[in-house]
Amino acid sequence: MRTPHVVVVMGVAGTGKTTIGPLLAARLGVPYAEGDDFHPQANIAKMSAGIPLDDEDRWPWLDAIGAWAHGRTGLGGVVSSSALKRSYRDRLRAAAPGIVFVHLTGDRELIEDRMAHRQGHFMPTALLDSQFATLQPLQADETGVAVDVAGTPEEITARAVAALDALEPTSPSVP
Incomplete structure (x- = not known):
């Protein structure tokens, strides 16, 4: 059995990271961490006010997610970001x-x-344009897969698991 990987479920706001992340973690048999929980309160206040984060806002957040992922190395996990x-x-x-x-x-x-x-999310629809403007899709030298979000959460999760399984020797084991 291969060592499970840490999987980062990524994408612009509204793609379903918070929905797909836990479903994917359950399918992979590893813990899930909600990336939004790693934001400092100042970031949440800024986004709630409709102000996009800049890189300086994001570095501590990314470092906190990275520290969680580092702690899961060799054990596996899923985190949204x-x-x-x-x-x-x-x-x-x-x-x-x-x-x-x-x-x-x-x-x-x-x-x-x-x-x-x-319901109940701090990210307003008004920031979607800034998210798409910032997005740089995965590049060929980055280990990962792209998964379309059309369909039900279960269908999206099944596509994600199949895509991860199709990765060459780095694919996580799926129970």
Whole structure:
């Protein structure tokens, strides 16, 4: 049996990271950590006010996620993080080499509609444009997969598991 990896479920706001992350963790038999829980209160206040975070805001947040991922190295885990820029993913990989990314992708209209209908989240739909403007999709030298978010959470999770299984020798074991 191969050692499980730490999987970062990434993507713009509204793609379903908080929904798919726990489902994926359950399928992989590893713990889940909600990336939003690693934000300092100042970041949450800024986003709640409709102000996009800048890199200086994000570094401590990414470092906290990276520390969690580092602690799960060799044990496996799933954590959500927008990880929109290559530099953010590089920072996470520096903290926990071997991270695998699941990039949730989808049609902007679908994502905006889902954001408009979710309850109790601090990220307003108004920030979606800034998220798409910042997004740098996974590059060929980054270990990860892109998964379309059309369909039910169970369908999306099944596609993520299948895509992870299809990765060459670094794929996590699925019970």
